Amino acid sequence: MKVSVLGATGYAGAELLRILYNHPDAEVVHITSESHTGENISDLYPHLRGLYDMKLESMKDIEAIGSDSDFVFIGLPHGHAMEVGKALADKPVRIIDLGADYRFADTSVYEAWYHVPHTHTDAVRVYGLAELYREDIREAKIIGNAGCFTTASILALAPLAKQHLIDVNTIIVDAKSGVSGAGRSAKQPNHFPELYDNFRAYNVAKHRHTPEIEQAITDLSGETTVLNFTPHLVPMSRGILATCYASLKDGVQPELVDAAFEKLYGKEYFIRLLGRGAYPSTKNVRGSNFCDIAWHIDERTNRVIVLSVIDNLVKGAAGQAVQNFNIACGFEEKTGLDYVPMYP
Amino acid sequence: MKVSVLGATGYAGAELLRILYNHPDAEVVHITSESHTGENISDLYPHLRGLYDMKLESMKDIEAIGSDSDFVFIGLPHGHAMEVGKALADKPVRIIDLGADYRFADTSVYEAWYHVPHTHTDAVRVYGLAELYREDIREAKIIGNAGCFTTASILALAPLAKQHLIDVNTIIVDAKSGVSGAGRSAKQPNHFPELYDNFRAYNVAKHRHTPEIEQAITDLSGETTVLNFTPHLVPMSRGILATCYASLKDGVQPELVDAAFEKLYGKEYFIRLLGRGAYPSTKNVRGSNFCDIAWHIDERTNRVIVLSVIDNLVKGAAGQAVQNFNIACGFEEKTGLDYVPMYP
Amino acid sequence: MKVSVLGATGYAGAELLRILYNHPDAEVVHITSESHTGENISDLYPHLRGLYDMKLESMKDIEAIGSDSDFVFIGLPHGHAMEVGKALADKPVRIIDLGADYRFADTSVYEAWYHVPHTHTDAVRVYGLAELYREDIREAKIIGNAGCFTTASILALAPLAKQHLIDVNTIIVDAKSGVSGAGRSAKQPNHFPELYDNFRAYNVAKHRHTPEIEQAITDLSGETTVLNFTPHLVPMSRGILATCYASLKDGVQPELVDAAFEKLYGKEYFIRLLGRGAYPSTKNVRGSNFCDIAWHIDERTNRVIVLSVIDNLVKGAAGQAVQNFNIACGFEEKTGLDYVPMYP
Amino acid sequence: MKVSVLGATGYAGAELLRILYNHPDAEVVHITSESHTGENISDLYPHLRGLYDMKLESMKDIEAIGSDSDFVFIGLPHGHAMEVGKALADKPVRIIDLGADYRFADTSVYEAWYHVPHTHTDAVRVYGLAELYREDIREAKIIGNAGCFTTASILALAPLAKQHLIDVNTIIVDAKSGVSGAGRSAKQPNHFPELYDNFRAYNVAKHRHTPEIEQAITDLSGETTVLNFTPHLVPMSRGILATCYASLKDGVQPELVDAAFEKLYGKEYFIRLLGRGAYPSTKNVRGSNFCDIAWHIDERTNRVIVLSVIDNLVKGAAGQAVQNFNIACGFEEKTGLDYVPMYP
Known part of the structure; x- marks a missing residue:
């Protein structure tokens, strides 16, 4: 092509x-x-x-x-x-x-x-988050590739939203990104000595990825969703970690949560389920199209905490675009994307 | 002395x-x-x-x-x-x-x-978070200096808890720390190449600073508090940023929130209120005993998001210890602690 | 295989x-x-x-x-x-x-x-620096893959040594490496907070890569070579930059230097000659088997300064091993190694 | 004042x-x-x-x-x-x-x-390198504060030049600096993702600190000096390490070298002699006006290698300015400068 x-x-x-x-x-x-x-x-x-x-x-x-x-x-x-x-x-x-x-x-x-x-x-266009909208992507004329923060966030929450295990209006996504997400143009706040050994939030309660996550969760859960999304800048080049909080509906047992992840992603090549109680690291997906996901259940507060990591430039941008391209062309989905993350 | x-x-x-x-x-x-x-x-x-x-x-x-x-x-x-x-x-x-x-x-x-x-x-001992328990510290035989994550978290939430502006059981603290917080002993996960260009969470739903924050919020609000606290490791040496979420009680206007911070901290030397809508950075307090605080109100979700930063080794440990020492000795509180953060 | x-x-x-x-x-x-x-x-x-x-x-x-x-x-x-x-x-x-x-x-x-x-x-074994000992590698039973610092250093100096353009006993190699070169075992000096925002030299005048560089330069120039090699640790994960100094022999013009690099490496896939006056960056070869080389001539001191960069884990270790494997198997040399460095 | x-x-x-x-x-x-x-x-x-x-x-x-x-x-x-x-x-x-x-x-x-x-x-002005030109500074109307790279380099080489222990025309200074040395203005090459996990040289054979070092060594040794100075950018905020090479004159024993450092700096507060065979780290002087110096002698090549570190913004700029100010005012030289480096 x-x-x-x-x-x-x-x-x-x-x-x-x-x-x-x-x-x-x-x-x-x-x-x-x-x-x-x-x-x-x-x-x-x-x-x-x-x-x-x-x-x-x-x-x-x-x-x-x-x-x-x-x-x-x-x-x-x-x-x-x-x-x-x-x-x-x-x-x-x-x-x-x-x-x-x-x-x-x-x-x-x-x-x-x-x-x-x-x-x-x-x-006529489709939302380009491959694992969730694959069928629509096959024939699409225009694919609106999902954003970086949104990919990490939606993939983390989709199984829970789809299986109605959480109260969607309790969702809080606290996300952290490497600086490459801010683009290549030199700006004073992203000047090396300003960010090095530094950590900060930005665009609280107004980042544009908020409605994109809401759109997907609303679509998946069938319930109108309004949520909090907070981005932070990590002094590193690549990688996003999204820490997603939501209250479990009454009576939802941990096994149901596990099953929801397994059901939606068990056969997905690019989603690696680390399981309940595990800890994904951004470096484990660096340079690759993988999204690693783990989840924790806090029985004291009845909240589920989902952790997901991606490389913002790959699964959060160019890699997902190629994945969508493969789907749209009818190629095997991992064509050109099947390699090992770069560690350390 | x-x-x-x-x-x-x-x-x-x-x-x-x-x-x-x-x-x-x-x-x-x-x-x-x-x-x-x-x-x-x-x-x-x-x-x-x-x-x-x-x-x-x-x-x-x-x-x-x-x-x-x-x-x-x-x-x-x-x-x-x-x-x-x-x-x-x-x-x-x-x-x-x-x-x-x-x-x-x-x-x-x-x-x-x-x-x-x-x-x-x-x-007979007191909790050594100087701005909140100053009077108890003056005469104490034993001072249990507040922890690093807890200092950042409690200072962020105290005005809201004390003025009953938030539902304390909706509190979520998503905290991020530089690696010096993990101590000086070499461990494989904190080996330089493992953490560099990497970001991860740890001890989700089980970090020991959780009950310490709960104790203080319960004390300040008069309501038994159970909350979520999630620590993350930032690839930097020093600094903590706590992003604290809570639902505002019905009818709480932004000005009430502003007033609560001003009332509790307006005269505190080591707490710098950046105001509503601002963004603290860990580097702005590096090496100093300051805690910079800002807050945001999301009218869409009716949540308040408080951002606080400290140097984990100073206000989160040694600096606060000296501040407590000064109080306990009757010295001026900023004695030996009155200097400019090291930037950049 | x-x-x-x-x-x-x-x-x-x-x-x-x-x-x-x-x-x-x-x-x-x-x-x-x-x-x-x-x-x-x-x-x-x-x-x-x-x-x-x-x-x-x-x-x-x-x-x-x-x-x-x-x-x-x-x-x-x-x-x-x-x-x-x-x-x-x-x-x-x-x-x-x-x-x-x-x-x-x-x-x-x-x-x-x-x-x-x-x-x-x-x-019976050969020295596994592919560009210089390719013919020997083809049939070798045992290949002693070149070291990381030595690969960067020898490739930088080989054209000048081979063409007798420099006084080999004036060679000084000042080299800088990311921390992955020190291995995966946690050691206190390589603990994250110790190295972050820090820079230091180590093993001055006694690093074991010294005789390996001397062996190659002696072999290439035909003159017994004793030189200084100084390694430093850069607070980053991957990458080596070698800054190599030598006095030009009398009457050596800049064009002769240019020609020496072109002659030896003009057809090499993995060596990218940036030319006289240019500046290689370790990030431009990160994750790849490339060695980027540039050189400068200081007419005031009559010294040539050669700058070379590699990824210490690829061209300095695993990538070169696969390159040698390809040569030894009779495969195209870039088989499995032909991809784009990971930037940024 | x-x-x-x-x-x-x-x-x-x-x-x-x-x-x-x-x-x-x-x-x-x-x-x-x-x-x-x-x-x-x-x-x-x-x-x-x-x-x-x-x-x-x-x-x-x-x-x-x-x-x-x-x-x-x-x-x-x-x-x-x-x-x-x-x-x-x-x-x-x-x-x-x-x-x-x-x-x-x-x-x-x-x-x-x-x-x-x-x-x-x-x-009418004096060169503001306090340890070497202190007497001139006392009464000066105008003090030209020494540069950052030059302070590290000259302090490293001065004892050897002054005692005529080295051949001054064999001097090579290979220097490495944190990015704050490049100033606060945002420029594309110093944009965070460009430098992070990256290392490079710049201004080879043409950096303006070259003649400043030459001027001092010429002055101290009494011999016209032409040398090589090569700056590099380290992915960190603060700190300079200078690795200085020179050939020892015939018959110069290690003890003579040791004595030269001791004689010139033995009583200097801001110069900490780590001794022969030691390794200074930039982090050990971070935020302070100290210059830590160590030296190595390579008997194989008869070269001395001197390592010196400073904080480029303190001893390399503002701290030295205050030191000069103290001298010019007749204050104790460490007034306002007597504090502990910030580690880690």
Whole structure:
């Protein structure tokens, strides 16, 4: 399949190139950047030297790019993908957007949280969280790849929501991410000496991944869900750990919780169930598409605490995009994604 | 005042020496270590070279040490301080224990969580969290210095508990600590390459600081409190951030929350209220005795989220011990503790 | 090819498993550990869960392991591999030792620096630095895989030594390594809080990689070489940067230096020449088998400064072992090693 | 003494404020920033909250600031201090410049390396490396505070140069610095994910600290010195380690080397001689004005290797400035600087 990457110079774009390099059935035909048009990607990312000595193009002629490509991956800031989606609406090319434009079934939710009008409200698209929406992804024209925090959070909570084991309105997700999640642009708060040996929260009660998690839990549980999501910045490069709290419904026994995880994920390749009482570490999934999950039940408070870890750039972005690509192409789902996490 | 440090070779002991060096009214007369008896502390901690070239003694002759000292600081693993407390019960020397032995009013709670019998149950002692129990500390014979996670958590929640603004049984404390909190002994999980670029939780639903927080919130609110406390390990040396969640009682307006913090802490030197909507960072208090606090109100879920940061070795251990020492001696509370955090 | 890994629980052993997982022509048949015999490797290294749920065996019956295997990789401390080498001397199995036992042509040098007698002095073996000793490796029974610091250092200096452009007795190698190079065993100096935000040198003028570099430079230049090698520990997990200094011989022009690098490495896949005046970064090769090299000429002092970077666990250990394996098997050299470094 | 800090918003300026807070004989009267005029310093540096809630002023009216101050500390980029120096030439105020403008006796060297004309060539000034130029500093009008890399390097080499024990033209200084040395401005190469788990060199054979080291060694040895200086960036906040190589002159015995260090530094408070064969660590001096030094002699190559560590923001900048201030005022040299390094 011929694929193009729009916005290839962000961390997610570069990670896509890393993964696609070993994909046996994908050929990268165009990579774009408006601010670095004409430059070689390996001058911006010297780790790609000798592997991707490709020129970055402008996406101004998006139709030509669309014509050349079977799939277009979009790694642009929100607001741009819907323009691409409209421009390519009538072409056979399919789209996987790593941003937020196509993640919401109700575009008014998008507009309320992202503060821009949605201009492609009639797009036929699916939510790209592979383990939960696989069937929809197979035939989709546009896939709104799930966000990084949301992937970790939804995968942690989905079995409990789906089996109605928790009171969904008691959910609190306390999430922690490495700094690569904040993008490649230099900003003073993310300057090395500012973050090193430092830890802080940000966007409390207003992070845009909140409604995305709510949408999925509402969908899975059938109950309108409002929850708290709190992101924190960890002084490391990669990795997300989500600590998810919820009150168990009366009479829910630990074995029921165990069974819910086993039932939903027992056969999933990329979800590794560590079991009740275990502790996932971000480093155990680093560089890979795995999501490791464990859970704890506090009988004193009758709460369940679910811990999930992913690599934010892989299962939280580029890896999940390739997983969705594989599903959409009918390839084996782990094609190009079947390797060992990098430890230590 | 003549002071001695029992267990001076742990990180908290070494930090005590750092702080006491600049205390105008304290003179260190004995430092002890059973495993390094006879060695020079600056051979174990070369940063002390030229400043503390003192010999480590055994604490076998605890009575002699007690006789020489006005105050004994104890930096030993739990279970040891109560033996010291008994041995020195009849001497005028006063005790500040940085461990858990004297933190619980109800020693059966201690026994249930620490799995050892308490052998000094009739000790007259106070809980050493200075801002909340100052008056009790003034005359105390034995001060059970508050724990690191607990200091950050209790200070964050105390105003809300005391003013009855929250439902105390909805409290969830999600806490994150630098690795110095795990002590100086080398253990495989804390080996540098294992933790670097890594993040994980530990002791979910069973960390021993849980009952200590519950004890304080119960005391402050007058309501029996059971809560969730979850510790995480951050790949950094120092610092704790506690993210504390609770449901507001019906009708509690944001201004009431603001007023509760202002009322309890408005005149406290070591508590810096950053205000509603702000973000404390662990690095802003690094090396200092400050606790920076901010809070957020999520109107969608009617929860308050309080963020507090401390340096786990200072306000969470040695600094608070010196603050308690100052109170107990009648010194100005910030004596020896009035300096600028080390940033960046 | 059937391969076994002796000493699979060290970082180099685990990294071998990571790389071999994607090698199309290698099948891992035995993995051993004396201290964890009977345990599952994925219990020790949870990142391997689902990928290598293999039992660790004892190597006591080394002959059976040797009979089952076409190649044995050895990741044991020095002194052990020569025992294996003797035991398997008469079997067709071939050996790649990641330790030092088979690196020295003159075993008295080994004995002088490693302080143990060499017990397999008549072994026919080759030095496993692929780019320089490729032809010897093809048919070798025993390959003494080059060390991590030495690989970075020798590759940096080889073109200059071989072309006689430098005075070899002015060579100074100042090298810096991530902490994974110190192994997986927890030791107090490598405890997380001790190294974090810290930098130090170690083994000045006595590190065992010194004679290994000297051996290669002597061999390449034809001149007996004595040099300084100084290792340092960088607070990071992976990566080595070697800064190599030497005085240029009279009249050596910069273009001659450029040409020497181009001549020796122009066609090497795993050596990426960044050119004169450039700056390699360890992160640009992280997780990969690449060695990035740049050089600078200081006309004021008439010295050349060569900078080289590798991932110590890949090109400095497991990756180079697989590269040597490929050469020894007649496979394409980059088989199983052709992927993108992990950045950021 | 009334002191002002010009350019208070850089890391060195903020560190000056940290140190001066505890100086019993200094009162900060003005702090300036052109880009943040009118803002409160504690809004830019929240760690200063409650300690320095001072407004930043413009330095446009430098004469008024000069009139109010006994000392002016300058933390501005090179080129600015000489303008201040001229403007205040006729006032009694004394100047300590933390930048390079007043470091060179021969201003043509400054011009050649800094690429700007020197406009205050007739300034009477001294080089502010306290241990070596103490007598000159006492009465100086203008003190050109030594640079960070240069302080570590010169202190390491001075005893050997002064006693003529080394061939000065064989000197190679391989130096490593934490990232705070690069300043507070966000730049893409110093963005957190770019540097984390990464190590690299920069400015090889052209760093501006080279001629500053050469000037001092030439002065101390009486021999014109040309040397190599190579800086590297360590993924940590603070600290410099300099690894300094030189060939010993014929017949120089180890004891002579030891004696040279003892003779020059035996009575210095801020220089801690760890001795021959020891290993200084940057963390052992973190936050303090100490310089720890050790040395090794390689009898195989007849080279001496000196290792020195400082905190780049303290002994390498603000601490040394205060040390110079103390000397210039006739105060005890360690006034305000006598505290324990922050470990771990």
